[in-house]
Amino acid sequence: MRALVRPAQYLALALYILFLGFPLLWLISASVKSSGELNSLTVSLLPEQWHWQNYSEALDRQGLVRSAGNSLGVALASTALVILIALPASYVLARLKGKVRLAGIGWILVSQVFPVVLIILPLFLILRTLGLTDSLVGLTLVHTTYMLPFALWMLQGYVAAIPVELEEAGAMDGATRLRVLRTIVFPLLAPGVVATAMFSFVSSWNEFFFALVLLQSPENYTLPITLNMFIGGEGKVSLGPLAAGAVLAAIPSIVFFTLLRRRLTGGLMAGAVKG
Amino acid sequence: MSTPQARARRREAIGLVLPSLIPILVLSVAPLVIGVALAFTDARLVRNPDYAFTGLDNFGKLVGNDLFWDSLRIGLIWTVGVTVLQLAASMGLALLLNSGLRFEGLTRVLALVPWAMPPVVVAIMWQMIYSANGGPLNAFLGGIGLPADTNWLGDFATALPAVIVVGVWVGMPQTTVTLLAGLQQIPAELHEAAAVDGASAWRRFTAVTWPSLRPIVTSITSLNFIWNFNSFSLVYVLTAGGPGGKTMVPVLFVYLEAFKNREIGQAAAMGVVLVLLIVAILAIYLRAQFRDDRAERGR
Numbered sequence: 001m002r003a004l005v006r007p008a009q010y011l012a013l014a015l016y017i018l019f020l021g022f023p024l025l026w027l028i029s030a031s032v033k034s035s036g037e038l039n040s041l042t043v044s045l046l047p048e049q050w051h052w053q054n055y056s057e058a059l060d061r062q063g064l065v066r067s068a069g070n071s072l073g074v075a076l077a078s079t080a081l082v083i084l085i086a087l088p089a090s091y092v093l094a095r096l097k098g099k100v101r102l103a104g105i106g107w108i109l110v111s112q113v114f115p116v117v118l119i120i121l122p123l124f125l126i127l128r129t130l131g132l133t134d135s136l137v138g139l140t141l142v143h144t145t146y147m148l149p150f151a152l153w154m155l156q157g158y159v160a161a162i163p164v165e166l167e168e169a170g171a172m173d174g175a176t177r178l179r180v181l182r183t184i185v186f187p188l189l190a191p192g193v194v195a196t197a198m199f200s201f202v203s204s205w206n207e208f209f210f211a212l213v214l215l216q217s218p219e220n221y222t223l224p225i226t227l228n229m230f231i232g233g234e235g236k237v238s239l240g241p242l243a244a245g246a247v248l249a250a251i252p253s254i255v256f257f258t259l260l261r262r263r264l265t266g267g268l269m270a271g272a273v274k275g
Numbered sequence: 276m277s278t279p280q281a282r283a284r285r286r287e288a289i290g291l292v293l294p295s296l297i298p299i300l301v302l303s304v305a306p307l308v309i310g311v312a313l314a315f316t317d318a319r320l321v322r323n324p325d326y327a328f329t330g331l332d333n334f335g336k337l338v339g340n341d342l343f344w345d346s347l348r349i350g351l352i353w354t355v356g357v358t359v360l361q362l363a364a365s366m367g368l369a370l371l372l373n374s375g376l377r378f379e380g381l382t383r384v385l386a387l388v389p390w391a392m393p394p395v396v397v398a399i400m401w402q403m404i405y406s407a408n409g410g411p412l413n414a415f416l417g418g419i420g421l422p423a424d425t426n427w428l429g430d431f432a433t434a435l436p437a438v439i440v441v442g443v444w445v446g447m448p449q450t451t452v453t454l455l456a457g458l459q460q461i462p463a464e465l466h467e468a469a470a471v472d473g474a475s476a477w478r479r480f481t482a483v484t485w486p487s488l489r490p491i492v493t494s495i496t497s498l499n500f501i502w503n504f505n506s507f508s509l510v511y512v513l514t515a516g517g518p519g520g521k522t523m524v525p526v527l528f529v530y531l532e533a534f535k536n537r538e539i540g541q542a543a544a545m546g547v548v549l550v551l552l553i554v555a556i557l558a559i560y561l562r563a564q565f566r567d568d569r570a571e572r573g574r
Binding site for chain 2: 005009010012023026027040084086089092093096100102111112114115117121123125144145148152202203209212242247250253254256266
């Protein structure tokens, strides 16, 4: 009986790996199959012949490259904004006790809970008044606000990990608070900032809902919106290039998340347990 | 009495927080307030709108809106289904990963992938898996002699379960990782003591593991419930609410009401009802949890 436990565990693990990994394998396999093979009724994981043209065809599609550029621009701009805004605030949040901290933490939690669908209605009206719907600037602002709570949460965790004594030592030597921040705190925060920036970049790169509501003209579409259009609108879809485009869209996220694995787990744990 | 230094410090703090306060107020707090206010107006999605205050009209109309009730029912099945299955599947995987098997590192990386991917890509991928022509799921079922012609996402009976499976796939990693971290905090001696006493694996789980994990399970379940209830992109790209509205979760319904039917006021009222509903459900769940905890401590 006991001898059977290990094999049973490995069997269960294999089923989990299959469930988690197979869809991804299938997508990659579809991205290198010819359209003839994709439409045939014989189903196999490995393609009969590797059909790399799907990737060049995907890149040839007008919308795809331009929308990847849009996504890149929005993601970089909103990440920069998020870090710029969150860095000083996270310091205050982590270091000051009392009402400021309480209000900050409370707002972070509420914003994680609130349905975006209720926020998007007035947000849309506000942005329309400002002339910023169907604009990448508007989308950048929205992404910035939407990523801010989690970025603040991550960063204040990193600040809290820096011993206050280091700062006090700096202050003793007569450095001003800003100088202490610049020469002591920010350098020590660098790894945390990099992790937060990567997380923000991926959130913006993947984001679908706000882009769907705000963007109307195809030349403003971000990558997720363009990919969605390929499934729905354009009559008969060629699956191969679609799969190739999907793989390309997923690569930055997967690379960043793999790099971030350890840090994210820590941050999320704190969020989940304390939340 | 505050000293000049204390006042200077406070000024500094305000200066440091201000840059984040402005976007938060304009793009997050204000929309929240306006969003609730809109629920009491007849706002429509047109330029130069004249809103009028219409009191509880929007809410009155909701009572008679069968489609909205349907979407609430579907949303509850989707949310509870995904949350519960997520917890069960993740608990299994976390226990496995915690029992010192090989491939732990590989599984952990693999487990994070679904969560990292853009929801649109996830949806495209699963559409291929579920495809009625040449999809691997049907091919597999055919291979073991089962009916192999189900149009999983297009069939009234299978669409919602099929979408729920994708929801579980996406949400599992985070739950697993969180539970695993909780498992690793349980002192090994507790298990060893129980094992020495001759407790079975199941008994050890119910007597040692589960009670220690309880607080984590409570918080991760609450968060998952909220996230799943509010999730939009996955269902939208997978089925857009179809076939025949069988996967029309409430968030999707509100989106369509606002941006297809252009009834902003009505949509806002729906949003308000959703918020109240989710707060109520969570309050009941958390109260029950705390009561159990107290009962446990009282023993």
